[in-house]
Amino acid sequence: MSQISRRQAIALLGALGFGASAAACAGPGGTTAPGGATGPAAPTTGNITGKVSFAHWRGEDKVVFDELVKRFAALHDGVEVAQDISTSNDYNAQALQKLRGGSIGDAFATFRGAQFKNFTDAGIYTDLKDSKAAGNYQPGLLAAGKSGDSQLGLPYQVVFPMPMANVDLFDKAGAEIAPKDWDSFLAMCEKLAASGVIPISWPGGDVGNGGQLFNCMIANNAPVDDMCAQIEQGKLKVTDDWFIKMLNQYKDLVPYLQPNATGTAVEPAQNLFSQGQAAMLATGSYHIAAVRGLGAQFPIELVFPNTSDGNGKYEGAYNATFILGVNSASKNQAAAAAWIDFLSEPENAGYYANQTAQHVSVNNVEYTNPDLKRLSPWLEKKTALAARFQFQNLDVRNAVEASATAVISGTSPEQAAEAAQKIVDERL
Amino acid sequence: MSTHATKPAAKRKVPHSHGEADAAKVRRRSPTRVNPALYLFPLPAVAIIAFFLVMPTLQAFQYAITDWNGFSAAFNYVGLDNFIRAFTSDSLFTNALANNLKFVLLVVIAQTLFSLILALMLTKNSRGSILLRALFFFPTILSSVSVAFIWKFIYDPNFGLANSVLGAVGLEALQGSYLGNNAQALYWVAVTQVWFHAGQMMVVYIAGLQSIPRELYEAAEMDGAGKWQQFKSITWPFVAPATSIVVAYTTVQSFKAFDLILGIAGNPPKQSLDILSTRIYSTFANSEFGYAAAQSIIFMAMIALVTWLQRRLLRLTPKGE
Numbered sequence: 001m002s003q004i005s006r007r008q009a010i011a012l013l014g015a016l017g018f019g020a021s022a023a024a025c026a027g028p029g030g031t032t033a034p035g036g037a038t039g040p041a042a043p044t045t046g047n048i049t050g051k052v053s054f055a056h057w058r059g060e061d062k063v064v065f066d067e068l069v070k071r072f073a074a075l076h077d078g079v080e081v082a083q084d085i086s087t088s089n090d091y092n093a094q095a096l097q098k099l100r101g102g103s104i105g106d107a108f109a110t111f112r113g114a115q116f117k118n119f120t121d122a123g124i125y126t127d128l129k130d131s132k133a134a135g136n137y138q139p140g141l142l143a144a145g146k147s148g149d150s151q152l153g154l155p156y157q158v159v160f161p162m163p164m165a166n167v168d169l170f171d172k173a174g175a176e177i178a179p180k181d182w183d184s185f186l187a188m189c190e191k192l193a194a195s196g197v198i199p200i201s202w203p204g205g206d207v208g209n210g211g212q213l214f215n216c217m218i219a220n221n222a223p224v225d226d227m228c229a230q231i232e233q234g235k236l237k238v239t240d241d242w243f244i245k246m247l248n249q250y251k252d253l254v255p256y257l258q259p260n261a262t263g264t265a266v267e268p269a270q271n272l273f274s275q276g277q278a279a280m281l282a283t284g285s286y287h288i289a290a291v292r293g294l295g296a297q298f299p300i301e302l303v304f305p306n307t308s309d310g311n312g313k314y315e316g317a318y319n320a321t322f323i324l325g326v327n328s329a330s331k332n333q334a335a336a337a338a339w340i341d342f343l344s345e346p347e348n349a350g351y352y353a354n355q356t357a358q359h360v361s362v363n364n365v366e367y368t369n370p371d372l373k374r375l376s377p378w379l380e381k382k383t384a385l386a387a388r389f390q391f392q393n394l395d396v397r398n399a400v401e402a403s404a405t406a407v408i409s410g411t412s413p414e415q416a417a418e419a420a421q422k423i424v425d426e427r428l
Numbered sequence: 429m430s431t432h433a434t435k436p437a438a439k440r441k442v443p444h445s446h447g448e449a450d451a452a453k454v455r456r457r458s459p460t461r462v463n464p465a466l467y468l469f470p471l472p473a474v475a476i477i478a479f480f481l482v483m484p485t486l487q488a489f490q491y492a493i494t495d496w497n498g499f500s501a502a503f504n505y506v507g508l509d510n511f512i513r514a515f516t517s518d519s520l521f522t523n524a525l526a527n528n529l530k531f532v533l534l535v536v537i538a539q540t541l542f543s544l545i546l547a548l549m550l551t552k553n554s555r556g557s558i559l560l561r562a563l564f565f566f567p568t569i570l571s572s573v574s575v576a577f578i579w580k581f582i583y584d585p586n587f588g589l590a591n592s593v594l595g596a597v598g599l600e601a602l603q604g605s606y607l608g609n610n611a612q613a614l615y616w617v618a619v620t621q622v623w624f625h626a627g628q629m630m631v632v633y634i635a636g637l638q639s640i641p642r643e644l645y646e647a648a649e650m651d652g653a654g655k656w657q658q659f660k661s662i663t664w665p666f667v668a669p670a671t672s673i674v675v676a677y678t679t680v681q682s683f684k685a686f687d688l689i690l691g692i693a694g695n696p697p698k699q700s701l702d703i704l705s706t707r708i709y710s711t712f713a714n715s716e717f718g719y720a721a722a723q724s725i726i727f728m729a730m731i732a733l734v735t736w737l738q739r740r741l742l743r744l745t746p747k748g749e
Binding site: 395 | 498499580583584585587588603605609610693694695697698709710712714715
C-alpha cells in the first residue's frame, strides 16, 4: 500500500467536503409534485391488505378509532391500520413534511384552510370524486375538500365554533339563550352576571381556542363572506369601519369575561365552565366531550353572539374539518381508500360521532348521543362557514385575531387594528 | 571484532542501493508521512459530520437565498431579499429579535447572579448544603415541557398557585394575569427559565469556588480584608472562568428557549412571547422555508455575535485565548 502525505489526505477530505457541498447545493424541492400536469388521480386500486398508516391529530379519539380499526380489519383479511397521532399544533406545523414521502399517512386528515391548501399545492391528495365514500356525504358540506373539479378531501366533522352554554345557569338567571341581536346578547350576559356567575369563560391565553370566537363575531359584521381571504389579499382592511365595529363589540364583552381572561389557558377555561362557575365556554362544540370528561352534568346548548342589529345574515357558525384524504405518495392507496370508505359509511360515521360527541358530514347518521341530539337542529340553521380558516397565511391570521385579544387587554380598537394591519401589509 | 564494529559506520556513509537512497530522501523530506490506513480512521466521523452537520448547514445557506416553500419542485433565487426582508419589512421578526435580546439580557443577569449567590451560600460540604444543592439542581433534570406545564399552572390567573397564594395572604391587589399581560409576560417566562437552570449553573460555580485555596482567605483575613474585599480580590478572579462558562451557556440557552416558550405560551406564541427560535418555527410552519432558513442564519450569527461581545466586554478571557 503506497503512502500518502498529509497534504494529499487534506486534499482528499477537501474533495469529500466539496462533494458534500455540491450535494447540498443540488437544489431544494428536488422532487416533483405527485399528480403532475394532469392533476390529481384517483387512488390506485388493488387488494385491500397490508399496513395503512392513518395520520391525524385527534388523540382524544384514538380509542374510538381503535374500535373502528378492529371492525375494518374484521372485514378485510391481512389489513392493519396504525394511527400516527400528533398534537394539533405539531400536526399543523409538521404534517406536510412528514407525509409527503408517503411512508407515514397513507390516509390522513387535514385542517380546513391553510393546511388543506398547502397539501393541495404539494400534490399530496388523490382525487376522491368518484369514490364510494364521497357519495355518502352531504353535498353542501363537501366544498371544504374541493379544489377545482377535484374532490381531494372529505370533511368528516362538523363542529360549531360557538360558545357552549350551561342551560341550567341560563334558566336560573332567566337569560335568553338565542339572542337576536347584539343588544340582547349583552342583556343576556348582564342577567347571567347578575345571577352571580361569570357569563363567558374565554381562553384568551390560547391562540387556537381563543380565536374561535372570532368566527361568530365576524360573521354578521363583514361585508362579504370571504372577508378573511380579502383581508389577506389587501382588498379589505382591518382598519375598515366594520372591523373596528367588531373590535368595539369585543370591548363590550370585557365585563362579562372571567378576570384576566387574556392569561387563561384552555384547560382552566373548560374548568370554569364544567364546574358551573361560568355560564358559557367560548370555544366550540368540539369541547363537549372534554367538559363532560371534567364532570359537567348539565344540559349544553350553543349560543351565537349575534353581532347584528337584528337583520344578520347568519344564525351561527360552523366548520367542516378533519378533511380525510388518501396520500398520492402512498404505496398502499387501495387499502387507504378502503379505510376512508369504511369511515364514511353511515353506521361507522355514526359510531364515531356518538362516541366522540362530534357531528359528522355523512348523510343518514343517527345521533344517539344526547348532546348531539340536542344540538342537531344547528345542522339545519343558516350558519356561516368559520371565517378564520380562510386565512392561508398563519402570521396574518394570528395578527388579525390578536387585535381582538389586544382590545380585551385594554388597547383601543383603532390602535389594535393599526398594529394588525401593519403585519398584514408586510405580507401582501 | 574490529571488522564487525566498523560495518555500521560504513553503512551510514555509503548507501547500499538507489532504492534505499530514495527511501532515505523521502523520510528526510516528509517526516510526517504515515500509513494511509490511519487516514481512514476519521472517515466515519467525517462522513457523519458532513452528512448531518455540514450538508444541512450548507443547504440552509442555499435555501436562504431562495423563495422555496418547502415542498414544491419550483423555486426562485432571490439573492439577499430574505435577509433584507427580515430587517426592513417584517415587524414580527424584529419583534422576536427584540424580545429575544431582552430575554437573554434578563436571564443572563438574573441567572448568573442568582446561581453565584446560591453557590456562595452552599459551597461548604455540610449535610444541609448538599441537600439544598440537590433541591436547587432538581429542576434541571426535568424536561422543559414539564417545567412549562408546572409554571403554566402557577401563572394561571383563575386556579393558579401564584394568585391563590396572594389571595390567601390578603394580597389580592397584587394578583395578576401574568402571561396574559403583554407588558409582563416575558419577565414571567424569564423567572421560569432562571428557576429551571440556576441550579445547574450553581454547580459550575461551586466547582470553581471549591478550587480556591483556603489559605488565600486566611491570609486576607490576617491582613484585615473584609468580606467584600475578599470577594472582590480573591473569589471573583478565581470564579471568572466559571462565570465565562455560565454566561456563554446561559446566553445560548436563552436564545434557544424554544420548547419552554412553546410549552408555556402555546403554538404559535403571542407576539409578546415570540422569540427568534419560535419565529423561525412559525415561518417554517407557514411554508416559507427559504425565509425561515435566512432567519436561522441570522439567529446563528446573533448567538455568535452576542457570545463574542459578552466575552470581550466582560473580559472573562484573556486576549488570544
